[in-house]
Amino acid sequence: MTLLDIKDLSVFYGKTQALFNCSFSVGEGEFVALLGSNGAGKTTLLRAVSGLLPFKGSVSYAGKALDEISAQTRLARGVAHIPQGRGTFTEFTVEENLSLGATIVGSRSQVKEDKERWYETFPRLRERRNQLAGNLSGGEQQMLAVARALMSRPRLLMCDEPSLGLAPSITQEILAIFKSLNKEAGMTLLVVEQNVDTTLQYADIAFVIEAGQVVASGAASDLIGNEDIKKSYLGVA
Ligand SMILES: Nc1ncnc2c1ncn2[C@@H]1O[C@H](COP(=O)(O)OP(=O)(O)O)[C@@H](O)[C@H]1O
Ligand SMILES: [Mg+2]
Structure with a gap:
């Protein structure tokens, strides 16, 4: 079953368009990676899905158009978003x-x-x-x-760049926890990362976003070995 279905998603910051007709879906129980270099539009996409930014196009969650679920009730319906930079209450x-x-x-x-x-x-x-x-x-x-x-x-846990500023061993530890939540509790994960190779070791499926467009997708195991995609879009030498 499709849990999150994104069709022709476009997002603007004023007159500047950051996302251009992005389409992809996340099945219930999948561990999906959303990869892309800095400025590609990954954070914008998560913020649109969790209700922090207006968008054009259609996004449905658990069979319901997202417009019909207010941003406040998205959390109650199981959409959780861990923002880039973590967003813990430091005090x-x-x-x-x-x-x-x-x-x-x-x-x-x-x-x-x-x-x-x-x-x-x-x-x-x-x-x-x-x-x-x-x-x-x-x-x-x-x-x-x-x-x-x-x-x-959460039913859908979205996490924006968990590896940012962390040692590789801690990143691995967090991704391994995501994997066990996915395998053992059936939680659906959408993890945004620039840390391509590490993330692909844990995810089932990956979408690559570049300059606001979805430019590649596939099974994580296929993308691991795909040097062309990595060189073209992900800044991996
Ligand atoms: N608040 C904002 N106002 C204007 N432009 C923005 C804003 N936030 C992001 N952008 C632009 O939107 C594009 C995508 O940014 P972002 O989604 O943060 O990328 P990523 O998370 O992949 O690094 C970039 O060109 C960025 O400069
Ligand atoms: Mg970002």
């Missing part, structure tokens, strides 16, 4: 950040259960549960951003 503790992520999830016992689950997944967050998010390392902040998004019990 709040780790634990408070997790609580804030759970605002739409019903009961206290559910929230407690979910925190416990994500502390199991991210033991370093448990150790630092009473520290201010702003005092965590970059890797820990990214983990907190992921855990906070997970507190909303």
Whole structure:
């Protein structure tokens, strides 16, 4: 089943067009990578899907036109977006950040259960549960951003450049967690990355975006070996 269906998506910043008729879809349970060099339009695309930017074209989520689901209720319907730069609340503790992520999830016992689950997944967050998010390392902040998004019990988890500024081993750790959420919990993932080779090791399918257009797509395993695509669009020497 198609969970997210994007057709002819165009986005403008004033008179400047950033996305040009982008079309692709994400099936329920897939781990999809959206790759592209700096300025390609990746962040713009995620922001349009999560309701932060107006767009032209049609986007449907779980069979419903996105226009019919207000930006406020998208989260309640399971669309979670971890922004580029993480967006944790630096003046709040780790634990408070997790609580804030759970605002739409019903009961206290559910929230407690979910925190416990994500502390199991991210033991370093448990150790630092009473520290201010702003005092965590970059890797820990990214983990907190992921855990906070997970507190909303997403069906579609979108993450914008988790690897930005992180050591390769931490990037691998985060992608491995995404992979296990995908395989074990059936969560659908749309991960934006410039870190091509690493991401392709974990994703099932990838779309490549360049200058606001979808220019290539395929099984991640096929793209790993495709030097032409990497040279042409992804700045990989
Ligand atoms: N707030 C903005 N106002 C005007 N142009 C913007 C804004 N944000 C991004 N852009 C432009 O839109 C294009 C796509 O940017 P972005 O989606 O951030 O790319 P990416 O995430 O792939 O690096 C770029 O040309 C960028 O300069
Ligand atoms: Mg970006």
